[in-house]
Amino acid sequence: MSPLALYDTLTRTTQPFTPLKPGEVSIYLCGATVQGSPHIGHIRSGVNFDILSRWLTKSGYAVTFIRNVTDIDDKILQKAVLEQMPWWALAMKYEREFTNAYAALNVLPPTYEPRATGHITQMIELMKTLIERGAAYAPGNGDVYLSVRTLDSYLTLSRQKLDDLLSSQDSESSFKKDPRDFALWKAAKAGEPSWPTPWGTGRPGWHLECSAMAHAYLGEAFDIHGGGLDLIFPHHENEIAQSQAAGYAFSNIWMHNAWVTTSGEKMSKSLGNSLRVSELLKHFRGIELRWYLGSAHYRSMLEYSREALEESATGFRRIESFLYRAGELLGAPAVASLSQSFTDAMNDDLAVPAALATISESLRLGNSAITSGDMAVLAKSANEIRGALEVLGCDPFDLSFVTGANADETNALDGVIQLALAQRAAARDRKDFAASDAIRDGLIALGITIEDTPQGPRWSISRTEER
RNA sequence: GGUGGAGUGGCCGAGAGGCGAGGCACAGGACUGCAAAUCCUGCUACACGGGUUCAAAUCCCGUCUCCACCUCCA
Numbered sequence: 266m267s268p269l270a271l272y273d274t275l276t277r278t279t280q281p282f283t284p285l286k287p288g289e290v291s292i293y294l295c296g297a298t299v300q301g302s303p304h305i306g307h308i309r310s311g312v313n314f315d316i317l318s319r320w321l322t323k324s325g326y327a328v329t330f331i332r333n334v335t336d337i338d339d340k341i342l343q344k345a346v347l348e349q350m351p352w353w354a355l356a357m358k359y360e361r362e363f364t365n366a367y368a369a370l371n372v373l374p375p376t377y378e379p380r381a382t383g384h385i386t387q388m389i390e391l392m393k394t395l396i397e398r399g400a401a402y403a404p405g406n407g408d409v410y411l412s413v414r415t416l417d418s419y420l421t422l423s424r425q426k427l428d429d430l431l432s433s434q435d436s437e438s439s440f441k442k443d444p445r446d447f448a449l450w451k452a453a454k455a456g457e458p459s460w461p462t463p464w465g466t467g468r469p470g471w472h473l474e475c476s477a478m479a480h481a482y483l484g485e486a487f488d489i490h491g492g493g494l495d496l497i498f499p500h501h502e503n504e505i506a507q508s509q510a511a512g513y514a515f516s517n518i519w520m521h522n523a524w525v526t527t528s529g530e531k532m533s534k535s536l537g538n539s540l541r542v543s544e545l546l547k548h549f550r551g552i553e554l555r556w557y558l559g560s561a562h563y564r565s566m567l568e569y570s571r572e573a574l575e576e577s578a579t580g581f582r583r584i585e586s587f588l589y590r591a592g593e594l595l596g597a598p599a600v601a602s603l604s605q606s607f608t609d610a611m612n613d614d615l616a617v618p619a620a621l622a623t624i625s626e627s628l629r630l631g632n633s634a635i636t637s638g639d640m641a642v643l644a645k646s647a648n649e650i651r652g653a654l655e656v657l658g659c660d661p662f663d664l665s666f667v668t669g670a671n672a673d674e675t676n677a678l679d680g681v682i683q684l685a686l687a688q689r690a691a692a693r694d695r696k697d698f699a700a701s702d703a704i705r706d707g708l709i710a711l712g713i714t715i716e717d718t719p720q721g722p723r724w725s726i727s728r729t730e731e732r
Numbered sequence: 733g734g735u736g737g738a739g740u741g742g743c744c745g746a747g748a749g750g751c752g753a754g755g756c757a758c759a760g761g762a763c764u765g766c767a768a769a770u771c772c773u774g775c776u777a778c779a780c781g782g783g784u785u786c787a788a789a790u791c792c793c794g795u796c797u798c799c800a801c802c803u804c805c806a
Contacts, residue, residue, distance in 0.1 A: 498803080576743080618745060632769090693765080698761050702766075
């Protein structure tokens with residue numbers, strides 16, 4: 266069996282994965298800055314790293330997964346003014362939207378989900394350490410800056426040279442010793458929230474929270490740090506700078522997911538509401554949206570189109586309906602197992618597209634087995650498909666996706682349809698196809714699909730979505 | 733200006749020197765009273781121009797186009 270190999274942004278290579286502690290994996294993922302509603306790009310990151318976490322767990326590791334919520338930053342304060350509510354109410358509002366979106370797409374809750382505002386103490390401690398070590402300074406106005414010129418390893422993740430960077434347009438740079446130094450802490454402004462520190466009252470800069478929280482929950486060194494591509498610089502560079510200047514080894518490897526793009530362009534918050542998770546969930550089930558977002562390799566851009574999403578959903582329903590049929594024929598739902606080819610694909614830096622090809626293969630074999638009546642092959646195919654779907658977080662039997670349908674109502678509906686099907690069967694027996702087709706067409710018009718199988722007719726609710 | 737990514741068949745989307753990824757769509761066939769579902773067959777593509785090699789989508793040189801980051805970002 267091939268061992269798990271992962272791509273590391275720092276070395277730009279794919280290497281066999283070796284955890285710092287045998288049998289354990291610690292992951293820190295930059296989660297949401299809760300300043301707006303989640304769109305599918307945000308949630309793709311959640312899905313990609315959820316697949317990573319599930320695969321590590323499936324591979325036998327004890328996974329500690331930390332995904333933070335940044336609930337204080339410039340944009341949150343701006344939006345709070347705009348939406349005329351306290352900044353903390355705004356942050357909570359959007360945090361809930363993210364939580365709901367994650368749940369709808371079956372993204373497992375992290376081991377812990379720390380909020381920036383709950384870790385001011387840890388941030389102050391970190392700044393003290395940095396100042397003691399001469400890596401940070403407080404110019405006296407309440408700001409605290411990190412002195413990037415003191416660091417040898419600064420910008421190694423993004424492979425840039427400090428002097429090549431465009432200078433920031435930062436108006437407060439007068440307090441900086443070097444224009445490229447960045448703020449760990451920002452002095453209080455009138456009307457803005459602030460916390461007391463030894464250097465004056467203020468609030469966190471953007472990057473400090475992640476270093477402080479990663480240290481608090483994962484220690485000085487941990488295995489994997491993840492986030493979107495656009496976080497490489499400056500966010501992750503600055504996290505590295507803060508943490509390593511404090512004497513911590515920090516993350517062993519770095520993983521970055523690519524974006525969802527539209528018309529070749531990165532999805533930005535100015536594109537409107539159409540690609541909000543909540544909007545798409547009106548037309549697609551969470552499991553279908555997840556299947557789509559997870560289907561491309563995590564390091565490849567996913568070019569969003571409505572057509573591609575619809576196709577993807579159709580493809581998923583085909584797999585799903587096979588599992589239901591297999592369950593009916595076998596008398597019990599499939600039991601998750603993993604094929605070697607699926608395992609090999611996942612071990613190759615989470616090659617989900619290759620893994621999906623193995624599902625297609627199993628599906629073809631399984632459908633053939635239904636025709637030939639080969640129950641052993643059918644069971645094997647169904648089990649492997651369910652195992653694969655489970656790892657991808659798209660197991661239709663997963664309780665997270667099973668809606669709370671009322672058993673009495675379901676039975677009643679089944680009874681009514683069986684009654685209609687019996688009438689149709691009687692019509693067919695007397696070759697009255699006009700009558701039998703009228704019954705079938707009537708059911709189709711109600712959104713109920715009829716399939717004639719060797720085991721008798723099956724019915725299912727059509728998933729044709731409304732527009 | 734610096735750094736990085738991308739261009740693959742009608743569409744989506746892998747691969748990264750040699751054995752046609754896969755899916756969707758489409759066409760033909762099997763099955764069916766007709767459908768649906770399913771299976772079988774077909775569809776041989778890698779931006780452009782050179783080069784290296786027995787062999788290039790893949791490596792090298794050049795060109796074009798697009799995208800991203802450079803202290804707001806998944």
